[in-house]
Amino acid sequence: MTPGNLKNLIKDWRVATLIVLLVLSVVAIYPHFDNKGNFTTNLQYGLDLQNGAFIQLKLNAEVIGYTTNQPVNEFVANLSKSLDAEVIQVDANHLEIRKSFTQAELDPIFSSSGGKIVSYQQGVSKTTADLAKQILDNKLNTGGTQDVKVIIQSGIGNVAQYIRVEMAGVDMNQAQELVGKQGKFEIRIVTTNNQTDHIVFGDSISSVGNEEKDLQSGSYNVPFTLSESGAKALQDAVIKYGATTDPTNHNLVMILDNVTVFSGPLASNLASELRTTPVRAMQASTGIGDSGLQQAKDLAIHLRAGALPVGVQIVGSETINPEQGAKNKAVSLIAGILALITVGFVIYYRYREPGIVLPMVLINASEMIILLGFMAAIRFQMDLPTIAGLIAVLGTGIDQLVVITDEILHEGKVPSPNIYLKRLARALMIIVTAAATVVIAMVPLMLMPLTTLQGFALITILGVLVGVIVTRPAYGRIIMQVLSK
């Protein structure tokens, strides 16, 4: 190959795309030495390649598609009463029932309230799942543990039945304890000179509403209800320290796990009401604008002290200990490299022509690099099934390079450019059909909340697409140059 040929080759858009993607991938993977001098990359590893534990939580709730001839608000209130469960309206046609019921149990109750069940799915709506995730994130990342990942596993219609919590560096018993643990929440009152005194603990808070906006003042607040004894304790405290007459010097302070999460004075109307009667319905105001809204959201979570909006049940958990994780990682690397070498030998055995074998193996390796680069870029967590998928892509990717080479070399003659392109097109037809079957075969997995296999399906599909769109056309161009020399 002359330098001029090489230049032409690089100018070809197929080859150029491949090179650009390769460079971007290496940047995304970012192999480097960290400040301790250890070699490291941007690649993210799943739990089975590190160490830690995961917990699979089942959310005890249902999303029900329904119709009713009653006014919706009344219908929902009735249902909630007869089921003795929280019922939330998801959208015009769907309700979320925050307690476990079978469809058979629900059917008669719906019909007696003047409604009908259209669809029944166990799980929660996306909004509730997001809230649960936020609560878990908050609780577990403040608990001193690092690297907690909370993954919502949703199925059809965005209904999530399971949440997977992955924690690095703990075993499954510790992880279960952390997830099950409630935060310690306390309300105190400022007495004098920044001293505070205890009023109630979190168990006196009987319910917490979602954040809302006060239309008059424009400020956000979180409504919550105190138990009767809690309301009495609060009344006693504010009277004792004079907060009813001088609210600004006697803030109410809310503390979660020894961290102050809210501090504010009694509102003047509340202060005057408390002089005579205990008040159960309270609200904490967090101010106006986006920051007020965010603070309100955070406070609502803190008030719940890590309690989730729906009941959960631990349905699975697993420990991966450090030795196993490290071994899995090393074995994956060795298997990958060995696979590349064996595949190279098979190809060499067949063609005996370095000019063909070398581009094939290089293209195959670059396919791997682009896939790894993509995973690094989207911070995808590589786990063992994904690695098996990658190695399979390695084996099948080269298949298709064989199809191209054989199609072009048909009857052993080196073709003219015209015939060449015709044959390349024919080879690409075979490849596209084969690729379509792999993509279609993986689509069902993408749509199912089957723990970690969703990621595996995504990477397999991606591997096929990178092959069909980028690396195989580039190979077709490169091999043409090689054969026509």
Added chain:
Amino acid sequence: MGLFNYNIEKYSPKQLVIIPLVLLALSLILLSVNMLTTGFPLTPGLEFSGGYSYSINTTQSDDQIRAAFTGYPLVNVKPASNGKLLEFGPLDETKRASLDSFINQSYPQHQPLSFNEPTFGKSNQSLAVLALIFSFIGMSIVVFVSFRTFIPSVAVVLSAFADIVMTAAAMSILGIQLSLGTTAALLMLIGYSVDSDILLTTRVLKRQGKLNDKLTGAFHTGIIMTSTTLAAATAMFIVSWYFHVDILWEISAVLLIGLVADILNTWLTNAGILKWYVLNGGGK
């Protein structure tokens, strides 16, 4: 590839398809027997059946361990790096507590590894089966749409079906369980095993030339395709077997079995039906 020659012209379509059809029938019988006796064609792994697993440090033999745990539903003893991996079926609260204290006493060096609720496992198992069925249907649709002729498409789909059924039968004989990992492997097989069938069908139906030449040419290319994937899977199999990485071992074992079944079904079943189809005037 010069290792063995494939004289497809020597054999009639009937002779070609007879061996795989017998194997397919035997596999189906085996899976049906499993289905009738256990309610499921394969042995479900812990993730699907539900249960508990522990790793213990011990030098005891498998039999000694089985004897020690006679009172508990011990379903599997697997080798692990410093001892054994024990798998137990579902247990109620009290039995679980008694197992925990028994292990604490008898094997102080141990670690609880996993727990799966049977209902959760069951729901995952049905999802896995659904995924396999939908994936197979999707693959069939792609095949029918791209060839638009009935018999050749049926031949491809039948070969893929035989691949999966034979692989499942082999898994059952070798004691490889259906787990999340092996489900992934079976799905890969559905997607990848039709590669060589598509090559074969395209070459035979869409190219000019003598039938036998086209079959031989397709075989020449097709067998190398399967060999490369076999090579990658073999590398993965050896490394993961040697180092006890169970998930990779299971996945690669299933891929290996499936690829061997694929060679059989592509070059006997599919080639046989295709030859019969062309000899009887199809394809022109």
